[in-house]
Amino acid sequence: MDLKLAGKTVIVTGAASNIGRAIALGFAREGANVVIADIDEGQADKVASEANKLGGGGRTIVVRTDVTEYQEVEAMVGRASDEFGSIHVLVNNVGWVLDRLFLEQPHEDWEKTVSVNLWSVIYCMRAVLPQMVENGYGHIVSISSEAGRVGEYREAVYGACKAGVIGLTKSLAREVGRYGITLNAVCPAVTVPRSEEEIGEHSLWKVGLQVFTPEVQEKAKRLYPLRRLGTAEDTANAALFLASDVASFITGQSLSVGGGFTMI
Ligand SMILES: NC(=O)c1ccc[n+]([C@@H]2O[C@H](COP(=O)([O-])OP(=O)(O)OC[C@H]3O[C@@H](n4cnc5c(N)ncnc54)[C@H](O)[C@@H]3O)[C@@H](O)[C@H]2O)c1
Numbered sequence: 001m002d003l004k005l006a007g008k009t010v011i012v013t014g015a016a017s018n019i020g021r022a023i024a025l026g027f028a029r030e031g032a033n034v035v036i037a038d039i040d041e042g043q044a045d046k047v048a049s050e051a052n053k054l055g056g057g058g059r060t061i062v063v064r065t066d067v068t069e070y071q072e073v074e075a076m077v078g079r080a081s082d083e084f085g086s087i088h089v090l091v092n093n094v095g096w097v098l099d100r101l102f103l104e105q106p107h108e109d110w111e112k113t114v115s116v117n118l119w120s121v122i123y124c125m126r127a128v129l130p131q132m133v134e135n136g137y138g139h140i141v142s143i144s145s146e147a148g149r150v151g152e153y154r155e156a157v158y159g160a161c162k163a164g165v166i167g168l169t170k171s172l173a174r175e176v177g178r179y180g181i182t183l184n185a186v187c188p189a190v191t192v193p194r195s196e197e198e199i200g201e202h203s204l205w206k207v208g209l210q211v212f213t214p215e216v217q218e219k220a221k222r223l224y225p226l227r228r229l230g231t232a233e234d235t236a237n238a239a240l241f242l243a244s245d246v247a248s249f250i251t252g253q254s255l256s257v258g259g260g261f262t263m264i
Contacts, residue, residue, distance in 0.1 A: 006031030014094035022232035043200035173252030189258030
């Protein structure tokens with residue numbers, strides 16, 4: 001299926017690591033121009049250079065951005081528009097969690113969790129929507145989580161934010177659908193990076209890989225009807241589809257990419 005993404009301009013937040021990396025490479029392979037918005041410039045540069053070697057026909061650039069700062073988000077969208085013209089697609093991929101029981105989580109963790117997982121999505125949507133409304137065109141895909149659909153042990157505030165991303169997606173889909181803009185959420189289950197090479201300094205997997213040992217992964221697989229964990233490409237494929245015109249009649253949905261972990 002030709003997703004017709006060639007020539008489109010796509011912003012992917014948090015694309016220096018794991019799932020975002022696979023999403024950026026996926027768009028680059030399809031011939032899109034990709035803007036990687038991440039705080040980890042060194043790792044983002046590596047992904048951009050990999051993307052630019054794929055020969056898809058588009059160009060990938062890095063704009064160092066802290067997506068929890070609205071002014072930086074606005075500046076990033078301005079830079080992306082100067083470089084490539086109209087923004088066709090936004091993928092809100094940035095996320096962060098440190099697994100802890102709610103009663104043991106310090107206030108600073110809640111603040112960071114809400115900033116990274118929810119405020120960043122609000123900011124990025126606010127910054128791209130005016131031009132999408134004016135152009136009468138746009139697709140926004142936000143990476144939520146199964147934790148936002150069914151809740152998750154030791155991820156209470158994170159789960160609340162990810163449910164918030166779904167609510168924001170549905171509500172805005174109702175507001176801006178009339179301008180030809182779609183918004184959808186993708187909800188991955190556990191998606192362990194293949195190697196340390198594929199994650200950055202700020203990746204949640206810096207700590208996560210110590211907890212999610214190969215033995216723990218083997219046990220976790222039994223919770224999935226398909227008996228495997230997710231790959232970054234599993235989520236990237238769903239994101240690319242929902243960001244394409246092939247999916248132009250799908251909006252306000254949350255799609256589980258979780259091997260059947262949840263079926264709601
Ligand atoms: N990996 C999983 O098991 C899993 C499961 C469900 C949902 N998710 C969601 O998928 C998304 C990607 O997960 P991942 O495993 O690839 O995460 P990751 O931690 O490996 O990558 C996140 C990226 O975001 C960047 N980042 C962090 N804070 C930032 C900020 N303030 N501004 C800009 N960039 C920032 C990091 O530098 C990193 O490159 C997240 O939204 C996560 O919540 C992941």
